[in-house]
Amino acid sequence: MPREIDDRKKRKALRKLRKAAELAQQGLGPPLTDWEKTFLEDVGERIETYGAAFADLSKGPESEALSALQARKLQEIDRKARGKPRGGFRSKKPRPAARIRQINEDIDPDDTPLPPARTEARPGLRLIETPATPPPAQASKDSKPPRPRLRLVHTSPCDDVSPD
DSSP states (O other), X not given: OOOOXXXXXHHHHHHHHHHHHHHHHHTSSSOOOHHHHHHXXXXXXXXXXXXXXXXXXXXXXXXXXXXXXXXXXXXXXHXXXXXXXXXXXXXXXXXXXXXXXXXXXXXXXXXXXXXXXXOSOOOEEEEEEOOOOOOOSSOOSSSOXXXXXXXXXXXXXXXXXXXX
């Protein structure tokens, strides 16, 4: 039962099939396998007989002569017949290292002045650890162990600041 397919689309699909078969016979690329040859013949016969090469409309648009997978396979056969490399996964080539200029190489170490030394005392922080608390006699499963307390005390060169 033929479907109503536009004659131009049928002719275009048949022309692609014939072109791929002719290129394969010229021998520009590797020879086609038996399966690929029968694929080209069978698809061509189905298009001429039924107007389309597929019956299940879930495989492609109703107005097309070839399903999506048939069109893809025809494209692969055409590329193979022309001798073009197949697409696919290729390993990435390593990128060349970036050209980075080191500015320190341009500076003579004898000419650089040193920063002035600091003479004033800087206030700092010191850590005071609290004594460890003894573990409770009975710890329940729901309670978490107490977190250790750390206290930071701001120190300064002046002695008039008390730690508490």
